[in-house]
Structure formats: structure tokens, C-alpha cells
Amino acid sequence: MKVLVVNNMAPFLWGGAEELAAHLQRNLTEAGHQSEVLRIPFQWEPATRIPSQMLMVRSLELWNVDRVIALKFPAYLIRHPHKTLWLLHQYRQAYDLLESGQSNLPENEVGATIRNAIVAADGEAFKESRRIFVNSEVTRTRLKKFNRFDSEVLLPPLNDPELFTGGAGQGYVFAGGRINGMKRQHLLVEAMAKAPPLARLVVAGPPDTPDDARQLERLVEQHGLGDRVKLDLRFLPRSEYAAYLNAANAVAYLPYDEDSLGYVAMEAATAGKALISAHDSGGVLGLVRPGETGWVTEPDPEPLAQAMASACTDQTTAARLGAAARELWLRMGITWPRTIEKLLT
Amino acid sequence: MKIALCSSFVPFVYGGARNIVEWLESTLLAEGHQVERIYLPHVDTPERLFTQMAAYRWLDLDAADRVICFRPPAHVVPHPNKVLWFIHHIRAFYDLWDTPYRGFPADARHCNIRDALHDADTRALREARHVFTNSAVVSQRLRDYNGVNSEVLYPPIFAPQRFHCRGFNDEVVYICRVEHHKRQHLLVEAMRYTQTPVRLRLCGTSSRSDYVKELFALVNRYGLGKRVIIEHGWISEEQKVDYLAECLAAAYLPLDEDSYGYPSLEASHAGKPILTTSDAGGVLELVEHGRNGLVCNPRPEELAAALDQLYEDRHATERMGRAARDRLEELDINWARVLNRLLA
Numbered sequence: 001m002k003v004l005v006v007n008n009m010a011p012f013l014w015g016g017a018e019e020l021a022a023h024l025q026r027n028l029t030e031a032g033h034q035s036e037v038l039r040i041p042f043q044w045e046p047a048t049r050i051p052s053q054m055l056m057v058r059s060l061e062l063w064n065v066d067r068v069i070a071l072k073f074p075a076y077l078i079r080h081p082h083k084t085l086w087l088l089h090q091y092r093q094a095y096d097l098l099e100s101g102q103s104n105l106p107e108n109e110v111g112a113t114i115r116n117a118i119v120a121a122d123g124e125a126f127k128e129s130r131r132i133f134v135n136s137e138v139t140r141t142r143l144k145k146f147n148r149f150d151s152e153v154l155l156p157p158l159n160d161p162e163l164f165t166g167g168a169g170q171g172y173v174f175a176g177g178r179i180n181g182m183k184r185q186h187l188l189v190e191a192m193a194k195a196p197p198l199a200r201l202v203v204a205g206p207p208d209t210p211d212d213a214r215q216l217e218r219l220v221e222q223h224g225l226g227d228r229v230k231l232d233l234r235f236l237p238r239s240e241y242a243a244y245l246n247a248a249n250a251v252a253y254l255p256y257d258e259d260s261l262g263y264v265a266m267e268a269a270t271a272g273k274a275l276i277s278a279h280d281s282g283g284v285l286g287l288v289r290p291g292e293t294g295w296v297t298e299p300d301p302e303p304l305a306q307a308m309a310s311a312c313t314d315q316t317t318a319a320r321l322g323a324a325a326r327e328l329w330l331r332m333g334i335t336w337p338r339t340i341e342k343l344l345t
Numbered sequence: 346m347k348i349a350l351c352s353s354f355v356p357f358v359y360g361g362a363r364n365i366v367e368w369l370e371s372t373l374l375a376e377g378h379q380v381e382r383i384y385l386p387h388v389d390t391p392e393r394l395f396t397q398m399a400a401y402r403w404l405d406l407d408a409a410d411r412v413i414c415f416r417p418p419a420h421v422v423p424h425p426n427k428v429l430w431f432i433h434h435i436r437a438f439y440d441l442w443d444t445p446y447r448g449f450p451a452d453a454r455h456c457n458i459r460d461a462l463h464d465a466d467t468r469a470l471r472e473a474r475h476v477f478t479n480s481a482v483v484s485q486r487l488r489d490y491n492g493v494n495s496e497v498l499y500p501p502i503f504a505p506q507r508f509h510c511r512g513f514n515d516e517v518v519y520i521c522r523v524e525h526h527k528r529q530h531l532l533v534e535a536m537r538y539t540q541t542p543v544r545l546r547l548c549g550t551s552s553r554s555d556y557v558k559e560l561f562a563l564v565n566r567y568g569l570g571k572r573v574i575i576e577h578g579w580i581s582e583e584q585k586v587d588y589l590a591e592c593l594a595a596a597y598l599p600l601d602e603d604s605y606g607y608p609s610l611e612a613s614h615a616g617k618p619i620l621t622t623s624d625a626g627g628v629l630e631l632v633e634h635g636r637n638g639l640v641c642n643p644r645p646e647e648l649a650a651a652l653d654q655l656y657e658d659r660h661a662t663e664r665m666g667r668a669a670r671d672r673l674e675e676l677d678i679n680w681a682r683v684l685n686r687l688l689a
Contacts, residue, residue, distance in 0.1 A: 002357050011381045011408040012347055036356050043405040056403035059396045061388040065356050161670060 001196070001344070002034045004062065006070040006078050009039040016263075023028050023159045024069065024086075024343075027336040033344075044093070050074075051117050056229075058121070065175045069343055073118075077125050080261075084343055085126070086154060087134045088144065089259060094118040112233045122147055133343065135261035136283040154342055155261060157334045159186055163242035164271035166326075169318055172200035172230075173276065173308050176241055176251070176319040177264045179216070179233060180208040183255045184278075184299065191304035193223035199312040201252075204232035204244050220331055246271055249318045250311035253297060261270050261286050269329035274321035276307050283285035293325035347379045348689065350408035351419045353387035353401075361607060362416050362432060365479070368503040369413070369430075374678045381409065388420060389435060391449055391458050398465060413687055414473075421469040422650035428687055430475045430498065433483060433603050438462050439490055449457075459631045477686065480604040480627040498686055499678040502607055508614035513591040513662060517620060517652060518588050519596040523551035523560070523577065523610045526600045530556075531622075531643060533563045536573055538649035543656035545596075546588065548576040557653065567597075589615035594655045594662060596620040597628055598643065605631040613637065613673050620651055631676070637669040641669040647684070 007021040007026070021037045028035035040060075042053055062068070068083040070076035073091040076083075093103035094115045096181040126132060126149045134140045135155035136234075142153050156162075179185050185203050191203050207213035213233045220229050244246035245251060251268035253275065262281040268275055269287050275294030277284050291297040295307035311318050350373075352366050361441055366382060373380045383406070398418045412424040420429050433463055434440070437447050438459045449455055462669065470493045470648050477498035478484045487493045521527050529547050536545050551557050557577050564573050580588075589595065595612030597619055604627040609619045613631070619638035621628045634640040641647040655662050673679075 004356050009383075011349060011383075012379055034357055037385070038356065038386065039383070041404060042408060043407065051407055052403040053405060056400045059400035059403075060386050061393050061397055062386050062391070063355060063388045064358065143384070267424060 001067045003344070004065045004068050005037045006068055006075045007037060007039055008042040008072045008075045008224075009036060010043065011041050019159070020088070020156055020163065021071060022145050024100075024340075027340055031340045032335065033112050038075075038078075040074075040078075042074060044091070047106060047114055048110065050091075050114055054117065054121050061177070066345065069185050073122070073307050076129075079128075079305075083129050085129045085132045085151075085187055086343060087132060087139055087151065089135075090122060092117050092142075093170075096142055096307075110279055113268060119147070131343075131345070137286060138257070138259045138283045141254050146199060154339060155332065155334045156314075157273075157336050157339055158168060158263065158266050158270060159272050160238060163238060164267050164324070165242075165246055166271040166273065166338065167246045168335070169273075170200050170247045171198075171312055172248055173311050174244050174246060174248035174251050174273075175201065175203045175205075175252070176236075176267075177205045177252065178208060178312055179203070179205050179263075183253075186219060187234075187254065187301060187304060188252055188308070189216055189219040189223075189225065189280075190301040191308055192229050194305035195217075195309045196313070197228070199309050200221055200228050201308065202230045202248070204234075205239065206235040210221060242267075242271075245273065249272055250274040250276055250294065250308075250322070252276040252308070253284055254281050254304075255284065256280060257282040258284050266329065266334075269325040270324040272319075272326040274311060274318045275313060275325055276304070277336065286326060287325060289328070290320055292321070294321050347381075347401055348373055349381045349383060349406045349424075350415070351383045351385075351404070351406065351410045351412055351417055352415035355388075356383040356386060356481040359424075364503070364607065365430070365432065365500045366415055368501075369683070371503065372684065376684060380601075383396070385419075387416075391437075393409065394435070394458065394462060395465075396668060411688070417466070418469075418474070421465065423472075427473045428478045429470065430479065430500075430687065431483060431494075431495065432479045434466065434486060434490070435462065440486055442589050457506065464492060466547065467493065471662060475689070481630050482603050482627045485497065489580065498604070498683060499676055501603065501678050501680050501683060502610050502614070505610075505614045505679075507586050508611055509590055510616035510666060511584075513593050513659060513666075514591050515656065516546050516588075517543060517594050517596050517655065518546045518592045519608075520548045520580070520588060520611070521599075521606075523547065523549045523557055524553070525556050528598050528622075528643070529560055529598060530563060531598060531645060531648060532596055533560055533567075533573055534645035535648035535652060536569050537567045538646050539572075539652050539656075540649075541653045541656040542572070543575070543593070543652045544572045545652075546574045546592075548580050548585075548588070550579050551577065560676070567580065569636065585611070586615075588616060592619045594616060594620055594638070594666075598622045598625050598648075599628070600624060600643075601626040603627050608640050609638075611675070613669040615671050618655065618656065618669055619661055620648070622648075626651045631672065633672070635665075637665050637672045639665075 025035045025037050045051040055072045057074045068080040071088050087223050132151040134151045252271045254277050265287045275288040276286040278299040288294045297303035399419045399420050411426040476495040478495045484495045487495050504585045597608045619632045622643040632638040639651045641651045
């Protein structure tokens with residue numbers, strides 16, 4: 001079958017969704033299909049140009065394609081008689097982020113008109129799709145709440161699970177992945193100032209901005225944590241990243257209201273590592289069950305310090321929780337062959 | 346520099362129109378530029394031309410310092426630093442209008458579509474900082490139909506140093522998609538009339554199995570099985586390099602093609618003469634009869650005589666092979682020049 005994966009691109013940026021589209025394409029090919037990715041440029045600034053870009057996608061003609069799998073707004077507006085959505089996200093600034101005051105839509109009549117156009121176009125696109133899958137429970141709930149469409153959760157599998165072999169904990173908590181305010185690595189560093197001296201923390205990953213890096217460095221200096229907190233702030237090769245994770249006692253991942261399980265949590269569970277997260281971390285909590293697979297605390301330094309202390313000092317508990325996290329993950333059965341099969345039903 | 350390469354495509358169809366984009370992309374990346382390749386779908390249906398053109402016009406590529414556009418309607422993309430490497434018009438509304446390839450009636454409705462398209466194309470062409478084309482044929486059409494001047498910038502092939510010459514065997518090779526307008530059948534028919542033991546090898550994939558069947562049927566009908574080999578299917582780049590290194594000459598005889606075609610360029614890099622026909626279009630911008638190849642009328646008997654000549658007069662064949670390389674230098678076909686011009 002000729003399967004076209006349709007996704008957005010922000011010119012000259014490469015993100016998680018693009019990575020997912022590339023892996024989807026590769027796995028479709030491995031499953032014996034012909035597959036290509038159509039990447040449609042989308043710039044959401046200024047917001048007044050969003051409607052013309054929606055029209056752009058809607059005006060494109062597809063030919064020589066048996067199936068479309070579309071991932072993001074506005075790429076999923078593309079017309080095709082056999083379109084399946086695997087919704088990674090809608091234009092959140094017209095929905096939940098609008099409600100929480102984090103939208104780029106102007107607060108006036110123009111903004112309201114743009115918002116209405118987005119909602120109307122979404123409704124049409126969802127109605128004409130054969131199936132709607134979503135990447136997380138959060139996305140599913142949001143779609144139901146704002147657009148009244150039902151969908152099925154289909155979690156994106158890991159792309160290189162073989163790297164996460166696990167191993168004996170070396171007494172530190174690992175925090176990996178992109179570094180920014182929403183991911184809240186700064187809370188972990190602040191927690192270290194309140195944790196007992198035995199606790200250690202490794203933060204490794206690419207900072208979104210130089211300010212994100214400086215904030216962490218300043219906190220380490222301010223609290224004199226140089227010997228207990230290691231900052232490795234850069235884009236790491238996958239093998240180095242996995243080595244950090246495989247030798248950790250536990251993995252901390254507490255983004256604010258994440259849509260999905262999050263690769264960091266999935267990698268930790270694959271490696272059999274206990275997880276530390278926060279009550280408001282959203283989809284991540286699908287893998288972090290307090291007392292069963294890890295610790296879930298308020299997003300404050302005090303309670304986080306306690307969880308990190310337990311993870312670093314009580315090897316037995318950390319190992320038990322980690323094993324349970326791995327079991328929970330494997331039970332979910334999230335693999336590429338199964339995902340492809342679902343998307344093509 | 347942040348460079349966006351923008352072209353139209355048909356999903357799952359691969360060929361020359363993608364090569365020019367992707368080879369340029371690799372070359373720009375190797376030179377340290379940031380490159381984003383944008384392919385948007387396009388279908389040539391007259392009724393849907395203008396909505397699709399509008400779609401391309403709504404594209405926001407402000408993040409790029411420069412946009413290089415290839416296949417239409419990518420040329421309508423708005424950008425202050427737009428450069429076109431124009432490879433063809435939507436031909437049914439231009440040079441193919443008065444041919445059976447038009448595919449729809451020349452009624453008032455379609456005449457109006459044609460006029461509106463010419464107008465829109467001309468405006469988009471005039472917005473560009475500079476217009477390059479892939480051949481003198483296309484440049485001439487831009488002048489005739491749109492009144493726009495352009496510069497011919499011949500597209501090189503990727504990593505041409507792979508190609509080399511190891512000698513001259515008895516085989517003329519035609520390595521190209523196997524399609525009716527590439528006219529492999531003319532060569533098979535020519536093999537009926539050859540007087541020497543010259544052999545023919547056809548390699549390539551085809552979008553139409555009936556044409557391939559027709560070729561096999563011709564071979565059987567004329568009992569050419571020992572002297573004509575048809576390798577239907579994809580051959581590796583290494584295999585192609587090998588065939589060209591050993592062959593006597595390369596054939597390339599499409600019907601009225603816009604540009605010289607990558608097969609004739611590959612043969613030239615391998616130091617082999619090119620056999621083509623007087624109606625091959627852009628190929629004749631590269632091949633000069635008796636100098637770097639042979640140009641004959643598109644008739645089996647004349648092609649047969651040319652095949653025999655290549656076989657018999659080895660001295661001339663080898664001389665023309667060497668001249669094929671010189672001709673590339675004369676036309677300045679290389680990536681350094683392409684980058685120099687496109688980024689000027």
C-alpha cells in the first residue's frame with residue numbers, strides 16, 4: 001500500500017513530531033508498504049496568518065496515495081478519501097492554552113474569528129477521517145471536551161528500546177531530555193539543596209535557550225551543590241544518554257502537564273528504573289504510580305527532596321519500583337509492528 | 346545561509362525532478378548551509394490549477410534567507426529573495442498545447458484557463474531575483490511565452506567522479522527509465538539492420554509493463570536474443586558505473602526532451618560518446634554530431650548505421666569519448682558553478 005504520512009514542519013527546526021514521522025515512515029516501509037512523509041510548513045506567528053495556512057493545506061491535491069496518516073494541525077486538514085489521524089496535538093492555543101491565558105491569538109474580534117475558523121476546520125477534518133487515534137489520554141480527553149469527538153489512544157513506541165538495558169544503580173537520580181522551564185529541571189536542583197548529603201543528581205540534555213542553562217548553573221552555585229549535582233548541558237549522542245539512564249537509581253521527569261507518557265518516562269521504564277514525577281505532570285502519570293512504580297509529589301522542592309533521598313539511599317525499594325515500572329510498560333505492549341497494524345485497520 | 350528548496354512532487358514518483366533538488370541539497374549541506382527541502386503535492390488537472398497555485402502562494406517561508414524554486418507551481422511562492430531554477434512549465438498549457446498531449450479540448454473555458462495561467466506565471470517569474478533554467482529550450486520558451494529573460498544553468502549529476510572509463514567493449518548501453526517516449530523500441534528495431542556484431546543493453550525500471558512486454562516481443566520476433574539484453578528493473582549505481590566504464594557507447598534518444606538528460610551526462614563523465622537523434626530536444630545542446638557522439642534521424646536503419654560505425658571505427662569512438670568529457674568543461678557543468686550562481 002502507498003501510505004503518505006502527513007506532518008507539519010517549522011522550517012529549519014527539527015522536533016519530536018518530525019522524529020516520530022520519520023520513524024513511522026521507516027516502520028511502514030519495514031512492514032512492506034511504500035511510504036513517504038509530506039512535511040507541510042507551518043508558522044503560527046503572526047497568528048493572523050494561520051487561516052491562510054489552513055486554506056493552503058486544504059487546497060492541496062493528493063494523487064497516487066492509498067492512505068494518509070496525518071499527525072498535526074494544520075497538516076491533518078489535507079483532503080483524502082482514506083485519511084486516518086494519529087493526533088499528536090491540535091492547535092492548543094485555540095483550546096486549552098486559550099483558557100489558561102497562554103494563547104498567541106489576539107484578545108479581540110480577530111482572535112475570536114481565527115479561533116472559530118480553527119474549531120470549524122478541526123470539526124470538518126475529524127468528521128471526514130476514517131479513524132482518529134491520539135497519542136495520549138490527555139489528548140483524548142481534550143478532543144472529547146473541546147470538539148466532542150471520540151478517539152482511541154495509541155501511544156507512540158520507543159524508537160531504540162534496545163539501548164535501555166538497565167543495570168545496577170550508581171546512587172544518583174537522572175533527569176534527561178530537553179531542558180526548559182516547562183520541564184522544570186530547576187525544581188530538581190532546588191530540591192537537592194534540601195536533600196540529605198547522600199543524594200546525587202545528574203541533569204543531561206540540550207537547553208532550549210542559553211538562559212535555561214544559566215538558571216541551572218546559577219542554582220548549583222548558589223546552593224553550593226557542585227559536588228552532588230552534575231550538569232551535562234548539551235545534545236547527547238543516544239548511547240551516552242542511555243549510559244546515564246542505565247546506571248541511575250531512578251529517573252526524574254516532571255514536565256508541566258505533558259500530553260503523553262513522554263519518551264523519557266518510557267525509556268526509564270524500559271530500563272527498569274523507578275520514576276519520580278509530579279501531580280501536575282499530565283500524561284507521564286500513566287507510567288508513574290505512587291508506591292508501585294515510583295514517587296509522585298507536589299511540584300515543590302521539599303517533597304521532591306524526600307523522594308530523591310529515598311531513591312538514592314534505598315536501593316532495594318528503587319529496584320523494586322523500577323522492576324514494576326518495566327512490567328507495567330511491557331504490559332502496555334507498545335511496539336511499532338502493533339502500532340502500524342492499528343493505524344492501517 | 347538558511348536556504349529553502351521548494352518544488353512540487355507526486356508522492357511515490359521518483360525521477361529527474363527530484364534529483365536536481367536533492368543533489369543540490371546534499372551539495373549545499375556539504376558546503377555548511379542550513380537547508381530545508383519542501384515538496385508539496387501537485388496535480389495537473391486544469392480545474393484545480395488555481396486553487397493549488399493559491400496554496401503555494403500561502404506558503405510562509407520567511408524563516409529562510411533565500412528560497413530556490415524548481416518545478417511549478419513552486420515559482421509562485423512569495424519571498425523577497427526568491428531564485429528560480431525553472432525546469433519546465435505546466436506544458437499542456439504551453440508548448441504541448443498544439444499537440445495530442447494537451448489532453449483536453451481547446452474550448453473557450455480552457456483558453457481562459459491558459460491565458461490566466463500565463464499571466465500568473467509571468468507575474469511570479471518577474472518577482473524572482475533571478476531566473477535560471479536547466480536548458481536553452483526552457484529559456485527560449487520563457488522568452489516566447491512569458492517575455493522573461495533567464496540564464497541557462499546546466500544541472501550537474503551527483504558525485505560525477507564515480508564515473509570512469511576502463512575500455513570499450515562491443516556493447517551500446519541505454520540506462521534510463523524504460524518508457525515509450527524514451528524510445529528504447531527504436532534501438533531494438535535498429536538492431537535488425539546492423540551489419541556488425543555490436544550488442545545492445547537496455548537497463549531501467551518502467552511504469553508500464555506493456556511497453557516492456559512490447560520490447561521483449563520485438564526481440565523475439567526478430568531473433569535478437571543473443572545481441573540484445575533487456576535488464577528490466579532497478580540497477581544499482583555501482584552497476585551503472587561499471588556498465589558505463591566498459592561499454593562502447595551510450596544511447597539516449599528521448600522524444601523532444603527539455604534538457605540534455607542525466608544519462609547523457611553520466612556517459613560523458615565516463616568518457617563515452619552518446620548516440621542520439623535529431624528530434625531529441627535538449628540532448629542536442631550537449632551532443633554535437635561527430636564530436637562527442639552521433640546524431641542521426643530517428644529511423645531504425647539510420648540508427649543501425651550509427652551503431653555499426655561506433656563498432657567499426659574504434660579510433661573515432663574513443664576520440665569522441667574523450668571529447669565528451671571536454672564538452673562538459675566547455676559548458677562549465679559542475680556544482681561549484683551552480684552554487685556560485687544560485688547564491689549570488
